[in-house]
Amino acid sequence: MTDTTWTDLERPLPEWFARAKFGIFIHWGAYSVPAWGEPIGALGEIPDDTWFAHNPYAEWYFNTIRIPGSPAAEHHRETYGDAPYDDFLDQWGAEDFDPADWAKLFARAGAEYVVPTTKHHDGIALWDAPGTGDRNTVRRGPYRDLIGAIADAVRAEGLRFGVYYSGGLDWSVTDFPPHTTGEEVRSLRPNDAAYHFYAAAHVRDLVERYRPDVLWNDIEWPDAGKHLAPGGLHELFADYFAANPDGVVNDRWGDTYSDYATTEYSAMSENETKDVWENNRGLGYSFGYNRIESTDEILDTMQLAKHWVGVVAKGGRLLVNVGPTAEGLIPDLQRATLEGFGDWKRPLVEAAASVSERSPQPESDAAGWRREWRTPTELITFVDAPGEYRVAGEGLDLGRVRVLSGDVGTEVDGDDLVLRVAAVPGGPAAVAIARG
Incomplete structure (x- = not known):
C-alpha cells in the first residue's frame, strides 16, 4: 500500500443513502430482560456527573449496576440479588420474535434502512460471532441467529440493511472499573492489537454473512488497528467497499474515515453543519427497552413527525430507535407512534428524498413552530x-x-x-x- 492517508477511500456518496431520510435503529440484547434505566432526560441535556449514575440508557445496565450507590445497583440488588449480568442472556427467550412483523412495521413507518445492534457494549453477539464461544444468541438464550432473521425480513420488504457494532467498548474483554464520566468512556476502552483483531474479525464476518449497506460503529475503534498497513482498519474499509460499492460507514471509528457524521439526541450537534449527517435517538430517552418509560417519555406521532421534519430541513436524516422486549415484541407505544408516523409521512417521501439544500432555521419556536x-x-x-x-x-x-x-x-x-x-x-x- 502506497497511500499515506485515508483519502483514497473517498468516493461519491451512494445515491440510495443521499436520498434516504429515515431509518430504524434496533437495540435488542440481554439488557432487554431487566429493561431498566432512570428516564431522567435526553443525552446532551444532562451533566456528566448525573448522567452515568442515573443512566436512562437501559442498554448500559451492565455498567450502571457496577457504579456504587447508583439507583440501578440498588434496583438490581433488590430484584436479582447478586445474580451476574450474563444470567440475562440465558433468560432472554425471544419467544415472540416475528421478524416479518417487525419488517412490515418498519416499511409502514416509511423506513428506507434498518440497523440492528449486532454486539453492544456488553459484548454479547446476536449471531454466532467468531471467538465469542457460547456468549452469543445462537449458543444461548434465544438459540437463534437474530441478525440473519432480521436481515432477511427487512430485505423482503425492499429496505436496505445495515449493522451496528460496538467496536469502542466491550465490557466482557476488559477489567476496567465502570465508566462514570465521558472522559472515562474515551480512556477506559480496549485499545490493544488483540482486541482490534477480535473486533475486525466480527465486522468481516458480518460483511461476509449479511452484506450490509451500512457499517455503524459505536464509540471508537481500538487505536492499535487504526493504520493503513495490512490487517488494519483501512484494509477492512477497502475490502468492504470492494464487496459493496453501495456501502457506507459512519464517523465513530476515531480519526480515520467516514462517509457521514452522526449526532445523538442533541449531543454532537456541531456535526449538523457537515455535508452528510444523521441524527439518532430513541423514541424515548433509552435505546434499549425500558419498562419504566411511558407516554411522558415516548414520542407520539406529532412529536416524531416534527423532529424528523426539522432534521431533514437542516440537511440530515433520522435514524430512530425501537427497543423490543426480551420476548421480541415492539412495545405498544412505540408501535403506535411508528404506525401513525408512517401514515402521515407517506405523501412526503419523494419530497424528503429530493431536499437539496438546508433551510434557514428559527432561533426559537416562541411564536409557533x-x-x-x-x-x-x-x-x-x-x-x-x-x-x-x-x-x-x-x-x-x-x-x-x-x-x-x-x-x-x-x-x-x-x-x-x-x-x-x-x-x-x-x-x-x-x-x-x-x-x-
Whole structure:
C-alpha cells in the first residue's frame, strides 16, 4: 500500500443513502430482560456527573449496576440479588420474535434502512460471532441467529440493511472499573492489537454473512488497528467497499474515515453543519427497552413527525430507535407512534428524498413552530397547529400549490400565499409551492 492517508477511500456518496431520510435503529440484547434505566432526560441535556449514575440508557445496565450507590445497583440488588449480568442472556427467550412483523412495521413507518445492534457494549453477539464461544444468541438464550432473521425480513420488504457494532467498548474483554464520566468512556476502552483483531474479525464476518449497506460503529475503534498497513482498519474499509460499492460507514471509528457524521439526541450537534449527517435517538430517552418509560417519555406521532421534519430541513436524516422486549415484541407505544408516523409521512417521501439544500432555521419556536424544506422544484412549508399563516411569495409560483398533509385551504393575497389550516391530523400540515 502506497497511500499515506485515508483519502483514497473517498468516493461519491451512494445515491440510495443521499436520498434516504429515515431509518430504524434496533437495540435488542440481554439488557432487554431487566429493561431498566432512570428516564431522567435526553443525552446532551444532562451533566456528566448525573448522567452515568442515573443512566436512562437501559442498554448500559451492565455498567450502571457496577457504579456504587447508583439507583440501578440498588434496583438490581433488590430484584436479582447478586445474580451476574450474563444470567440475562440465558433468560432472554425471544419467544415472540416475528421478524416479518417487525419488517412490515418498519416499511409502514416509511423506513428506507434498518440497523440492528449486532454486539453492544456488553459484548454479547446476536449471531454466532467468531471467538465469542457460547456468549452469543445462537449458543444461548434465544438459540437463534437474530441478525440473519432480521436481515432477511427487512430485505423482503425492499429496505436496505445495515449493522451496528460496538467496536469502542466491550465490557466482557476488559477489567476496567465502570465508566462514570465521558472522559472515562474515551480512556477506559480496549485499545490493544488483540482486541482490534477480535473486533475486525466480527465486522468481516458480518460483511461476509449479511452484506450490509451500512457499517455503524459505536464509540471508537481500538487505536492499535487504526493504520493503513495490512490487517488494519483501512484494509477492512477497502475490502468492504470492494464487496459493496453501495456501502457506507459512519464517523465513530476515531480519526480515520467516514462517509457521514452522526449526532445523538442533541449531543454532537456541531456535526449538523457537515455535508452528510444523521441524527439518532430513541423514541424515548433509552435505546434499549425500558419498562419504566411511558407516554411522558415516548414520542407520539406529532412529536416524531416534527423532529424528523426539522432534521431533514437542516440537511440530515433520522435514524430512530425501537427497543423490543426480551420476548421480541415492539412495545405498544412505540408501535403506535411508528404506525401513525408512517401514515402521515407517506405523501412526503419523494419530497424528503429530493431536499437539496438546508433551510434557514428559527432561533426559537416562541411564536409557533414552523419549518420548511427546499427541493430543486418546490418549497414545502410545515405548521403544527390550526390557524392562518402567510408564506412570502418571492421566488415562488403561487399558482402551483399542492397540499400534502392536513386540512388546509390556500389563497393568494398580493405577493403572499395565505394558508388557512383547519386541522393537523397525525402530523404537521404540509404545503408544497412551486419555485419560480
